[in-house]
Amino acid sequence: MTEFTYLNPADEPSTGELELEDRASLRRVAGLSTELADITEVEYRQLRLERVVLAGVWTEGTAAQSEASLAELARLAETAGSQVLEGVVQRRSKPDPATYIGSGKVRELSDVVVASGADTVICDGELSPGQLRQLEARLKVKVIDRTALILDIFAQHARSKEGKAQVELAQLQYLIPRLRGWGESLSRQAGGRAGGANGGVGLRGPGETKLETDRRRINKRVAKLRREIAGMDAIRTTKRSRRVANEVPSVAIVGYTNAGKSSLLNAITGAGVLVENALFATLDPTTRRSTTPDGRTYTLTDTVGFVRHLPHQLVDAFRSTLDEAADADLLLHVVDGADSAPEEQVAAVREVLADISRHRKGPLPPELIVINKADAADELSLVRLRHLLPDAVVVSARTGEGIGALAEAVADGLPRPEVTIEAVVPYTRGELVARVHSEGEVLAEEHLPEGTRLCARVRPDLASSLEAYTTTSLPV
Template sequence: MTNHAEDFSLAAALRATEGWDDPEDLVDPVDPDNPDDTWESGYADADPEDLTTGEMDLAARHELRRVAGLRTELEDITEVEYRQLRLERVVLVGVWTEGTVADVENAMAELALLAETAGSEVLDAIYQRRQSPDPATYIGRGKVEGLREIVEATGADTVICDGELAPSQLRNLEDRVKVKVVDRTALILDIFAQHAKSKEGQAQVELAQLNYMKQRLRGWGGNLSRQAGGRVGADGGGIGGRGPGETKIETDRRRINDKIAKLRRELKVMKGTRDTKRQERRRNEVPSVAIAGYTNAGKSSLLNRLTGAGVLVEDALFATLDPTTRRTQTSDGRVYTMSDTVGFVRHLPHQLVEAFRSTLEEVADSDLIVHVVDGSHPDPEGQLAAVREVLADIDAGSIPELVVINKLDAADPIVIDRLLRREPHSVAVSAHTGEGIAEAIAAIEADLPRPRVEFTALVPYARGDLIDRIHKDGEISSMEHTADGTHVSGRATEALAGELAAYAV
């Protein structure tokens, strides 16, 4: 993993010695005579005409990187089990309870991608065949010793388990392996914390983290079980403490509960703003389309290709956490909205589903779900099943669905044919090259809800605004310009049909 702190230090030294004044001089300090001397990030090679990436956001995300050697001691609220992860050298551990060998290997490969997205280097990965995880140590007790040997041999500082571990399992594993142990839920929470940019997204992630943390408060050396004693004020209890008998773990749990209550109040206010915008679209009967799918399936690339939204695109898991809604129109002029949403993943933590419920309502309240699946993934059927499981959890299982099989340029044609046969209402596209996009747009337009009220009206030429609204919010079956006005018939929304009733013929 590149140590970017050294790059920044070198750049600062060059500025001091060479007298550089222009900040742009530091953008690409490469040897012009050496074609192999390039920056690892390669922003200079980005194609400015590529409609599928948001280059500014992508550059901002890569400005800071994790640096090896940072302290990982617990310093604050306390000395709790969940720490902000500074993963560098990790070993992955899984338990295979069902499915085939290919299934468990795909699961471990996905866990490796999650770990790398969080900023770590995967040194080794092991899994054990069991009917169920061990209730005390997740893997079998005999295998724990083997894991400890692997950790010592590789020099790993963290073990990541492919599952949600109970607090006792985390404690037992850490005590025996002698390094930090992190479960899948904490890993995903850390990735979300890194990628959330909006105030609402950050609040949602923090709420999920606190709910996870609350159940895993744990003292080191018994320090969370000590009582405040008689001098409450001197020990930090102060006004608001429950008294000299309150232990530090109880104080921390109370503070976490207070913070959770505050975050829920803030999210309720933000939800009101989102609901107001949604109600305005409903009042105007503007159809809405939600792009949903597995993480890194290409949802943001597809939104950029369909609407020119220019949102961030990165080849990483959970690159999009903050939903983006864009207004667009059909080929015949009807206006509708299209929203990019947070990606789903196998065994998405329950805390995240609850915390992001207000965001996921964009999917539940849509008129059409464009379900994007990665055609080049080793298990696209598993992606489809995982996403539909989450859609059912948020009461979006009955909404019409169009399956868009993405990454046609990188997928096996046999797999594409298999998916098209398995999903009758589907299209295959490549958001990167643009292949199949026209067919996808046509399929989306065909699935949009049609205006319900039929009308025939003679609209005076002075009311050209009504004709414009018919183009945007309705469907025109026939139109003829006469001496008295425009004779038009078609379908319109209820509100528009009410205005046209004065000119009905």
């Protein structure tokens, strides 16, 4: 592997750039060969490429909303490495219980699959095990649903040990009710009296033991993953409790997938995390330290993005990660200002947040709406969004527009220290002055012959350390 030396530190790639390069790099695949030549390297995404046809059922809302949902499914499929050929939508009051789409539409879909040469059909909804079997039997190609597609994207993008464990747990929870016995290839138990119509002695099989064994192994693996995630959650809770003990305010960035949350984190903190124009590019939360314009320190955490109809298995598996948002002092709810239906994105995110709130049985932190991608949105859409979300801050993480106003809004939204003090600190206790600057909010400062005179808002523990030099101490 070639090593590069960067003469200028500014030219050195960021962590996010290296991760993006790794995703797009060639992967060696062993054991592949043809009659003509050995295949030594293939591009990973090209290897995964599948030709897919999309199928949706329009049960409510407008035709535009139905088409937008199918368009989002197409983006999900492309993110997973598939090539979308066609899409069909059927208007029904509710999905067909047997085949998701009606029998006539199944025949039409089969003709589309044959004509296009597709090898996979992706349905815009969660299919029951029965619907999955019926569609595969009639279409003669692989059929997956929206949930399986999102789980596949998460499996591709997970990097940390915790992220991989959470995705595997969600996949196994999805798989358990969809395990299938493969008919005559498994021994079925033949009951009845010996010599009866069922064959009797010698022809009684042990039953579908393979299916039962698979289910038992999966349940054991699920239990192990839950224990591992609980252990990782304990570590996360310890880190969070340290921040709480130090009373460092925290801000969590939430929002729809691909709304620009990681770009916003980079714009505010210069974190250099992965930024990619793809759905669910970020799965592992990233926490960075930042400072408000008035000098207060706080932490900023980038969380996993949400999507319409986010699989409940993922919400359950990523519970510990999502709790990071629920424990914050302020939520930065990022909205894609260039999206065709940003209001639906806001509703989808708030639905998941409400689910987290019900699970925790406690209120959510205050919310600050941030309309991102102002440089890509048209002026009419921005005017409409400002009317719908009057308290929102409009920014562009790419150009830096509005980041200063956002920093002021974050400072206003964070909890302020509880005690106002006025003290004259001797010059020999400079560490106390430094703590007031880093942990509190300095209202006035003056250098006197006997020491530094401070008027500031501080936490109770710091106020007690300054008690010997305090002339005034009042609750805010």
